[in-house]
Amino acid sequence: MTRILILSGTGWLGSRVAQRWIDRGAEVTSVARGRRAAPDGVELVVADRAAPDAYRDVAGRDWDEVVDVSSNPFHVRDAADALAGRAAHATYVSSVSVYADADEEDADETAEVVPAWNEGDEDDYARAKVAAEQAAVGLAARVAVVRPGLIVGPGDPTDRFGYWAARFAAAGEGTVLVPETRGRVQVIDVDDLADFVVSAGARAFDGVVNAVGEPHPFDEFVALARRLAGHTGQVHTVPAEWLERHGVGYWMGPRSLPLWLPDDMPGFATRSNAAYLAAGGRVRPIEDTTARVLDDERRRGVSRARGSGLERSEELDLLRVWEGETATGV
Template sequence: MNLIVLGGTRFLGRHFVEAALARGHAVTIFTRGRIAVPWMGGVRHLVGDRDPATAPGLAALADGSWDAAIDCSGYVPRCVRASAQMLAGHAGRYLFVSSMSAYAEPVVARSDESEPVATLDDPASEDVTAHYGALKAACEREVVAAFGAERATIIRPGLIVGPHDSTDRFGYWVARFAAPALLGDRGEEIVVPAPPERPIQFIDARDLAVWMVVLVERRMAGVYNACSEAGQWTMGDLVDALMDSAQRRGRVPRPVWIDEAALLAAGVAPWTGLPLWIPGNDPAMAGFLEIGCRRAHRAGLALRPLAATVADTLQWLLARDNAGAWQKALTAREERSLVAGR
């Protein structure tokens, strides 16, 4: 197949390109040209801008022809509308990477793709930080409007993790257990949000990327929640995998399970201060890490063992420049205070 990727040099887009090349497909990437292309001569590179108001805009897409377009970098409906309308006559289908955040609150545990999505109070808003989920949902509608439901594939991933993940959410836990020096002066006692049976949910970007290639190969349309299945993993499962990784490096960390009342009283920020932690008493988001993904798994989504994602993330973290990472995570001082007060 001949594929065009909007993005392609960062995280999920990068993994998608590698998966597509490995399966013998021809790949074109469309980027702003600010990041070096990792594949020497292996892909065609078009330069432009997702925002049609910023020259040269989407002009580079006007003359090509592709079997499918893969959009890993769409956040603003106006820009997604422009790319989808431009490509509607140049690509056989459009796969858009949305998000589980597109669902309207409250997020219900084990809900499926039929749940309502968020809407914008101000349809003109382009404030991605404030309205990320509602904007993603609006982007989905633009894709379907341009391509029709039969040529549109909408993927709603949860937390995407693994090598090249610059958000450092999953990476925080890998570093904290197996390579704590990356986080500064840290002791062996590690604050972990109780209880161990707390459900968590994420997906390795490489597994998501391979499955996305399969979807376009099979010309599968529709909406898919794409993550580990609801209830597949708990915080205790993650800690077990992290402990094994740490022990392989000669470390013996000690998890300290802190209940969420103590975490909230100490001012720890959910999701950012302690990644993967959403308080159970949050009525809007309590089900966010337990969304049903059965449809995607029935359509061929397969996940590697958790230990493999931990190991590969660790190797990537050890090799990269970590300056400036984990600025919002729990500090060493805050962690010691929580441990002392337990």
């Protein structure tokens, strides 16, 4: 029987990967803290990956595939040390955030990455992912390094991608605030990513790929979300400078407009996915992903408090200020 070990594998992506391996008839073990349940049929080994004995229950077994999604390079290094010689193949899920700049459009996997994080440095997600990639090489003789872009889909815990469809659905006939931008939106559906992680392991794919979808102009994506949500109200498109002056942030987090980026980052959401597609990766149409996310947002509540985005009350306050300034020519 195929034996799969998933490290930190009970989260949003990891549980999907585990379920796919179960569906293939594999024997699946997950090492995690136990804060979330593992899918039915998965052996859950409860362990803190920072503990010296974290891999005690799995280090003595042989594995056909090891999957690691950690952003902590020490966790990845310790796993590689504990499992040395035990895994036929490994897949490490990294991020396109590892790249050093966002100036070049359609940049591929050969683009320069940031320096690896070292102990004692300030916390830095991108540099930690680079260090983790380097450590992941020790997990097996053949290693797939998968660099996703923004992962989206039903159940997204970050609240970013779903903000727009949910906001238009909640607003109904009301006005919605949109940033003026030349930016793009480039995402990967969580289910497409999970499929690729599993297929990469099944055929022992060895290499690095940017797991990203096609780039879409931000305004076209917003228009798509509005159409799917059935919004019939007005849309006020507001300059970036005005939004920044009124405390609205980029990309994610409270009081932000999610997925919006400064215009001086033309390459950020335009990474090449040629290697991913050549390796068998799937990219479903963004219309399909957005529709699935809208259904999920409606189930969860389109007016709920969110981890990313403007609260509706904040948006309405900003709209009143904008309309007042526009009316008086300020």
